[in-house]
Amino acid sequence: MGKIIEVQHLNKCFGDNEVLKDINFSVEKGEVVCIIGSSGSGKSTLLRCINLLEKPTGGNIIYKGENILDHKHDVYQYRQKLGMVFQQFNLFNNHNALSNCMVGQIKLLKRSKEEAEKIAMKYLRVVGMEQFINARPRQLSGGQKQRVAIARALSMEPDVMLFDEPTSALDPEMVGEVLRVMKELTSLGLTMLVVTHEMGFAKEVANRVVFMDKGVIAEEGPPEQIFNNPKQERTREFLRRTLN
């Protein structure tokens, strides 16, 4: 299994505030990696740096052997290969559910309308939203919006799916439906990088868990190690706080 994304010595500062300090880690094809940590530890920023929504201050991001921070590299082409799911869903408000999943395919991947619709329907069925294709985002509940957002990202058939706290903005009773969909995706063999506060989810589906604290990766390893046998004191401390 090859590395899809490798982050080397990544730094990110907002003004004088250093949010990420010398981050090194990689994601392999087919792997499900969950990033956990308390608020402000830099996990969302790391995810947003990976698809360049935030511009890293220093370091390299290697995607399939190419440094995408190189000026010559086509940022837009690269982003098409990464599916992003946001905490606030961010569905396109001027499109209905179906066309949310089609617009990127047609405008960027130059697929025909028929093909785009077929692919969009396929993924809307995966997330169980095929009934709601005519609905506009404002007519859907949070959980439904997030499922459409997942289908939108999948419709681009990306190499890696990035999830930025996908259930944090949801009402408790809707968290389950989104997590269920995400669990289903792991069975499709997708490469996933998930920033989450859902420890149960991380424990169950992750191949590897990364614990971040104050802008550095404090500990990483298989979920059994992180949750049952953490090596670092601060990991133990964090888990004690969140699990109780």
Added chain:
Amino acid sequence: MTLKWFVQILTDYWPMFIRGAGITLVISITGTIIGGVIGLGIGVVRTTPVPGKGSGNLLITLKRIFLKIVNGILVSYIEFFRGTPMIVQAMVIFYGSAMLFGIHMNRLFAAIFIVSINTGAYMAEIVRGGIISVDKGQFEAAHAIGMNHFQTMINVVLPQAIRNILPATGNEFVINIKDTSVLNVISVTELYFQTKSIAGNNFRYFEAFLITCVIYFIMTFTVTRILRYIERRMDGPESYTLNQMQVATAEDMLRLNQQNN
């Protein structure tokens, strides 16, 4: 007797009223549309993110300088045309172009030109406001699936911005219908100019202008109604229909049941 004069003026001069109203509509409609297009263009350019300083890359530095210069020019345009009365602009442009450059503009063309650039200045700020008011997440989601600034604007942001600025645009339209009356200073035969001529023939100023008053109101009221209709059309239906064809299979029904439990 006033009522007699109303009838008299209407029967004698109705073609002049109609022609005046027609010219007023032509000027304000074309002016608002061209101004809207100018405003859209400027709004998009003015909201293009300027790349940060000190990237070291020559191309990005050039882009930065270019954007700064263009922005400077656009701001001067907006400030100047918003900051001076249209009636004065009309005089300066119409007589100035003849005196300084020897260009003798057709009066109707000059009228449309003046209304357009004037509206453009206002619309530029309205559009900019509309773009800024679109949720930042919409830009991010579009960028995240790989759209560049232009594609993001066309496919995601502008459709929402245009919907949001429709009420303000309607305002501009109504203002233009009324304000074309100042163009009588360069002898454009719009409604106000025509009414002045009519009243000058018989000195019945009150009757003639009251008729014109009603005509102006009918025009503005119709325009606001039409725009309200367009707004509702853009909002789409309140409810949506479920796509029933897709739940026909047993597996899907089963899954739907599971989800509901």
